[in-house]
Amino acid sequence: MRAVKPTLQYDYTIIGGGIFGCYAALHLAARGARVALIEKEAELFQKASIVNQARLHSGYHYPRSLATAAMSDEHKARFTEEHRDFVNFSFEKYYAIERYTSFTDAQQFERFCAYLGIRCERLDDHPLFNYDRLEALYLTEEYSFDPLLLGKYYKERVFSNAQIRVNAGCRVEKATAQGAQWQMLLSNGTCIESPVVINATYAASSAVNRLFGVPELALTHEISEIAFLASPRFAGKGLTVMDGPFGSIMPYGLTGWLSLSSVAYTHHKISYENLPHFDCMTPEDLACRPEAPGICSSCPRRPASNAGKMLAQMQQYFAPSVQFEYLHSFFTIKSKLKASYIDDGRPTEISLLHTTPRFYCLFAGKINSIYEVEKII
Ligand SMILES: Cc1cc2nc3c(=O)[nH]c(=O)nc-3n(C[C@H](O)[C@H](O)[C@H](O)COP(=O)(O)OP(=O)(O)OC[C@H]3O[C@@H](n4cnc5c(N)ncnc54)[C@H](O)[C@@H]3O)c2cc1C
Missing domain, CATH: 3.30.9.10 (D-Amino Acid Oxidase, subunit A, domain 2)
Known part of the structure; x- marks a missing residue:
């Protein structure tokens, strides 16, 4: 008979180990939170965060939308300053x-x-x-x-942070809201529990929302x-x-x-x-x-x-x-x-889709908008 594993408690569970999930995990860990980071693939940073045009947008790209162009400049100075070795x-x-x-x-x-x-x-x-x-x-x-250097930098920081537990090669198989907690069964057999879940899975955003029973993104x-x-x-x-x-x-x-x-x-x-x-x-x-x-x-x-x-x-x-x-x-x-x-914009949208327990969906438009997560958490 298989021994029943104890349920592990975290303050936050972040699903998705691209730059947005990693940045959110580091931001929360720096404030003392215990974070579970769950990544489907065996390694972090395998998808959009390394396969992109690597353009640090200044606005030129959107000649038909002033609003999109102006928005693309938001956070650029901070991103550039904090990642200058990789630019x-x-x-x-x-x-x-x-x-x-x-x-x-x-x-x-x-x-x-x-x-x-x-x-x-x-x-x-x-x-x-x-x-x-x-x-x-x-x-x-x-x-x-430089997406490859950014990936290396974030992976090292996430893996060396004692507040963050990385579960790579792993998915949430089942999720239920129990009072103020999400209870999750992972594909490696681990049970985890936390009051807040952040979905940072980009292409899989709606799939993960569906698993948690919250509205999908169009x-x-x-x-x-x-x-x-x-x-x-x-x-x-x-x-x-x-x-x-x-x-x-x-x-x-x-x-x-x-x-x-x-x-x-x-x-x-x-x-x-x-x-x-x-x-x-x-x-x-x-x-x-x-x-x-x-x-x-x-x-x-x-x-x-x-x-x-x-x-x-x-x-x-x-x-x-x-x-x-x-x-x-x-x-x-x-x-x-x-x-x-309509306007070919690429906003980063963070939606609160369930309040007790909390569930956020973080859909990323551009790399330099990683800081958007700080506005809501
Ligand atoms: C072709 C292309 C060009 C682009 N060009 C630019 C550009 O020039 N400048 C710019 O700023 N932005 C650009 N972008 C946008 C930018 O790359 C993305 O907004 C950003 O990388 C998204 O990061 P992310 O961490 O949300 O997603 P990802 O890096 O895709 O990470 C999501 C992670 O979630 C994991 N995952 C998925 N499902 C599950 C699950 N069920 N359980 C656990 N983990 C899961 C995935 O394996 C993945 O590791 C481009 C994007 C693309 C695709």
Whole structure:
């Protein structure tokens, strides 16, 4: 007969070991709380927190929404200051307006940057770019954080904090509200109890909400690819072409790689349901299901790379002397609030979905909004 394990008590249970779950755990632990951090995968930081474009947004990216652009600046100064060892400050960042198919134009973009007070220096001649395809080119100021170094930093801090108990390779299988406590049975057989649960699982947000019997978020999900390149002529530089056929090549933090993405080809498959449903999920693969999506980068059924198509699209904005070498790609699920469809915004939303015991769902829009958790807890 199996011995019954005692129920472990924590002040907070955080589900999801990406940057948002790790930051929330550290923030609470620093205030004396005992925290259980539960991560489905064997390691922390395997999904959106390392598979992203690493752009520390300054607002340029949202020429059609002043509100979104202004919001993207919130927390940027603090994030940059507190993570300065993991930020690439020293690259030349160009934004350009596509000549034929853009939803924005040079005049509108200049007005928009002036309103936000962000650098936008028009360059009417530059040897690296092809002006036949660009209406206007601007030297701007935007930084790139290093997701791999950030991951290492947060993992070390979380694992060395005596207040935080990490349960990796583990999920909540059953959750019930008992008075002021959530009682949870984990997949490793452990029973835990705490008065507050924070769901920081991003693509799995609605699945975890469903497990706890609280309202789901209205989400869409896309299997997304970030490709990585090398280029002797374009090393240490970045170009984002707008707007509509968005495309970017820019440093991926301090790795020395250039990340490549394009609106047309980065997103391979889309799911309009609150839980991510994709045809590459099979009933036999229990590690990746709509209720618990897996790690796309290491999945043998991940989509074939679109790096060639993305590069062909972007190459036309460069002079022939600028060439790129494809290195490899990362894949992950990108999730968005359905409400963001209108202005393409990426808010970080924290909703209190159950009061006694408390249940928060923390849905992350951008990396530098990790501090949002401090507003509510
Ligand atoms: C393609 C792409 C490009 C992006 N570009 C940028 C950018 O340039 N700049 C920017 O600021 N932001 C960008 N973002 C957004 C940013 O990456 C995310 O907002 C952020 O990483 C989300 O962090 P997270 O910790 O919430 O999610 P994640 O890092 O995905 O972490 C969630 C964790 O929860 C775990 N989990 C899931 N289900 C369970 C479960 N049932 N039990 C336990 N654990 C579970 C997962 O395994 C995962 O480790 C981009 C995102 C993508 C996908």
